Amino acid sequence: MPISPQYYKKPAIIWLNVSVFLITFLVAAIGVPLYAYFQGFSSTTIIMAIVSLSFCELSITAGYHRLWSHKAYKANPVVRFVYAIGGAFAVQNSALHWCSDHRIHHQHVDDNDRDPYSAKRGFWYSHIGWMLREHQAHRYHDYKNVSDMQKDKVVMWQHNHYLTLTLLTNFGIPILFGLFIGELWGSILLVGFLRLVVSHHLTFFINSLAHMWGSQPYSDKNTAKDSVVMAVLTFGEGYHNFHHAFQYDYRNAIKWWQYDPTKWLIQILSFTGLANGLKRISEEKIAKAIATQELNKTKTKLTQLSLANKEAIIENLQEEYEQLVIKLNAYYSAKKACLESKKDQLIQNVEKSKLKQHYNELKLSWTTQQQVWKNLVHQYA
Ligand SMILES: [Zn+2]
Numbered sequence: 290m291p292i293s294p295q296y297y298k299k300p301a302i303i304w305l306n307v308s309v310f311l312i313t314f315l316v317a318a319i320g321v322p323l324y325a326y327f328q329g330f331s332s333t334t335i336i337m338a339i340v341s342l343s344f345c346e347l348s349i350t351a352g353y354h355r356l357w358s359h360k361a362y363k364a365n366p367v368v369r370f371v372y373a374i375g376g377a378f379a380v381q382n383s384a385l386h387w388c389s390d391h392r393i394h395h396q397h398v399d400d401n402d403r404d405p406y407s408a409k410r411g412f413w414y415s416h417i418g419w420m421l422r423e424h425q426a427h428r429y430h431d432y433k434n435v436s437d438m439q440k441d442k443v444v445m446w447q448h449n450h451y452l453t454l455t456l457l458t459n460f461g462i463p464i465l466f467g468l469f470i471g472e473l474w475g476s477i478l479l480v481g482f483l484r485l486v487v488s489h490h491l492t493f494f495i496n497s498l499a500h501m502w503g504s505q506p507y508s509d510k511n512t513a514k515d516s517v518v519m520a521v522l523t524f525g526e527g528y529h530n531f532h533h534a535f536q537y538d539y540r541n542a543i544k545w546w547q548y549d550p551t552k553w554l555i556q557i558l559s560f561t562g563l564a565n566g567l568k569r570i571s572e573e574k575i576a577k578a579i580a581t582q583e584l585n586k587t588k589t590k591l592t593q594l595s596l597a598n599k600e601a602i603i604e605n606l607q608e609e610y611e612q613l614v615i616k617l618n619a620y621y622s623a624k625k626a627c628l629e630s631k632k633d634q635l636i637q638n639v640e641k642s643k644l645k646q647h648y649n650e651l652k653l654s655w656t657t658q659q660q661v662w663k664n665l666v667h668q669y670a
């Protein structure tokens with residue numbers, strides 16, 4: 290017999306987490322405006338707070354998330370060390386623990402019992418509530434799903450000294466900076482408290498709002514959404530629909546004009562030789578995912594409309610989609626053959642120009658079909 294919800298016992302409160310979140314929030318919310326009104330913050334302290342916030346956020350997004358959780362690229366030990374310090378400064382648990390949670394999130398996304406911060410349990414739970422009670426205490430020290438990370442000396446060093454590093458960075462950086470510029474309390478409030486609270490909530494938005502607001506251009510198999518507002522707030526992580534569809538890509542934004550500073554940082558590190566092995570999902574797979582998602586969305590819309598010839602329209606849509614996929618596959622294999630022939634010295638120039646011509650024909654056929662497809666889909670958008 291199913292147990293009535295009223296008999297469920299709420300898990301125990303984690304007082305340490307509650308106290309950290311509450312005290313830092315209250316000090317930031319009350320202390321910062323009072324100090325700003327009576328004393329005023331110097332521009333140097335404000336800049337330091339922004340730099341510290343960016344350091345925390347990028348350590349989480351580029352380090353904890355894209356490097357360690359998803360292995361989307363490889364980084365030099367110095368870079369990994371900097372991320373480990375930034376992660377402790379961000380007070381988001383050790384990289385080992387954070388990534389273990391995050392891999393479970395991807396594996397069981399939206400499963401209210403297994404996803405540690407399932408968005409289906411609502412905003413509060415996925416944002417912060419999941420950390421306030423012993424919701425998944427049974428697996429707190431089970432690090433089987435991050436055994437690869439346990440081979441990384443930087444990860445294990447940070448994990449074993451997490452508390453010391455957290456205290457050193459969170460007290461040390463604001464106090465030393467404050468003493469250095471002669472604005473101790475201003476620095477403690479802004480670089481210490483406000484930076485931490487803002488950094489916490491910006492990261493938490495990825496688990497809450499990035500699963501609630503926005504569009505789903507790549508997949509609707511889970512609640513993850515793409516949103517430019519979220520991307521701006523989360524250093525590029527707001528293209529979360531793409532990320533859940535292609536979690537091993539080092540990018541969350543794939544278009545050049547989309548805001549993804551985490552991706553830009555990884556690219557800079559790669560140019561300077563501090564990162565390598567950047568993983569990218571092929572254009573072909575992305576284009577196929579977009580087309581399939583458009584097909585599914587349009588079919589759903591059509592079934593809701595009262596049209597006399599609905600079946601025939603759906604049939605036509607399906608046929609055009611199949612044509613699109615055939616032309617897409619042909620175009621990308623011709624592109625691959627063309628690129629490979631350029632590298633091969635043994636292939637004659639005549640053969641190369643034939644391949645190029647074939648590639649151009651298939652490109653035209655694919656772009657024409659894309660136009661046909663777009664017009665068809667937009668009719669019912
Ligand atoms: Zn997610």
Ligand SMILES: [Zn+2]
Binds near residue numbers: 358536
């Ligand atoms: Zn992820």
